[in-house]
Amino acid sequence: MLPEDPVEAHNRHVWNRLVDQKSCFTTAAEDSSFVDPLGTVDGLGWLGGSIAGQRVLCLAAGGGRHGPLYAAAGGDVTVLDISDAMLELDRQVAAQRRISLRVVQGSMSDLSMFRPNEFDLVIQPVSTCYVRDIGQVYRQIARVLRPAGLYVSQHKSPVSLQTSLTWNPTAIGDHTGTCGGYVLQRDYYSTNPIAPVQQRTHLREPGAQEFVHRWEQMIGGLCRAGFVIEDLVEPFHADLAADPSSLAHRSAFIAPYVRIKARRLGEAKSSLVLRDF
Ligand SMILES: C[S@@+](CC[C@H](N)C(=O)[O-])C[C@H]1O[C@@H](n2cnc3c(N)ncnc32)[C@H](O)[C@@H]1O
Incomplete structure (x- = not known):
């Protein structure tokens, strides 16, 4: 067996600790979400109204939410996660x-335990930020997802990871003369992990090692791995009237997440195989 990647080992400990602390994203799906489990997980209707009998991989999706809901919706579910807790x-x-x-x-970076084409559907909640190489994850998924299968994923937006979590009242404001802002703190091209945060927040996990993936890696990487993008949304969390530094207020300036619907091409490889970024 290969030695565990140090970043993965670190983040496994972090997520195990978050479970001990009953942190957000480690709480099981509530009773009401099982009334219409597919509606709960697929509010956008991307899954065509039914997943009955589909082989579903819930990737990096531990926590007692996605797996049970997709299974309750009729999927034949496998949950893969780095964290035993x-x-x-x-x-x-x-x-x-x-x-x-x-x-x-x-690890999402090595799906060699699964057969080629083993799944009809792969869903991945926010988690690619925990690995350095998002292209490697996409290539692994392309191997285990059958041709024409769907890959639905959510990611932290690069600019959200680059920007301060708290409102700075002295930052230069906009043309209206309003003072204050969220501050872009991190360069776009570094491949090192971003500075870990210590405070609890919905946007970052305390102590976790996270990476900014550029759009050319996040979106172009999907195309180069053999997917076509069918839709893309930025889930709405904004409320400009909310308290500064809250998730809602910050989201009025920076869309925190992007959700992507991608479909695996057939056996033919994408013609967009240029080079790996
Ligand atoms: C935000 S949680 C996703 C599920 C969560 N229950 C939710 O409601 O969104 C992110 C998950 O990614 C997992 N993770 C982090 N690094 C990973 C890796 N390299 N491979 C697989 N899973 C990983 C964590 O253990 C954690 O369970």
């Missing part, structure tokens, strides 16, 4: 609700 939450929820699902501990 996050996967334990899936086991617990599945046992409590008598839901059948498979859990696998491992």
Whole structure:
């Protein structure tokens, strides 16, 4: 077995600790979300109204939410996650609700435990920020997803990861003379992890090592791995009237996430194989 990547080992400890602390994103799906499980996970209707019988990989999706909901919606679900504590939450929820699902501990950067074309659908909540090479993740997914299968993912936007979490009242304002702003703190091209945060926030996990992926890596990388993009949205969290430094107020300036619907091409490779960025 290969030695564990130090970044992955670090983030596994971080996520195990977040489970101990009952942090956000480590809470199981609430009862009400099981009334219409597919509606809960697919508010945009990207999955065509039913996933009954589909082989679903919930990638980097431990925590007792995605796996149980996709399984309750009729999927034949596998949850892969680096954190044993996050996967334990899936086991617990599945046992409590008598839901059948498979859990696998491992990294999104190495899906060699799965067969080619093993899944009809891959869903990935926000998590690519925890690995240096997003292209490697895409290539792994392209191998295990069948041709024409869907890959639905959500990512932290690069500018959100580059920018201060808190409002700076003395920053230069806009043309209206308003003072204050969120401050762009990090260059776009560095491949090093961004400085970890210590405070609890919805946007960053305390202590985690996270990477900025440029748009050419996030979107172009999908195309180069053999996907076509069918849709892209920026989930709306903005409220300019909210308290400065809150998620809603910051989101009025910076869309925190991007959600992408991508479909795997057939056996033919994308003609866009240029070079790896
Ligand atoms: C934001 S959580 C996603 C699921 C969460 N329950 C939610 O509601 O969004 C991100 C997950 O990514 C996992 N993770 C971090 N690095 C990973 C890696 N290299 N491979 C697989 N999973 C990883 C973490 O353990 C964590 O469970």
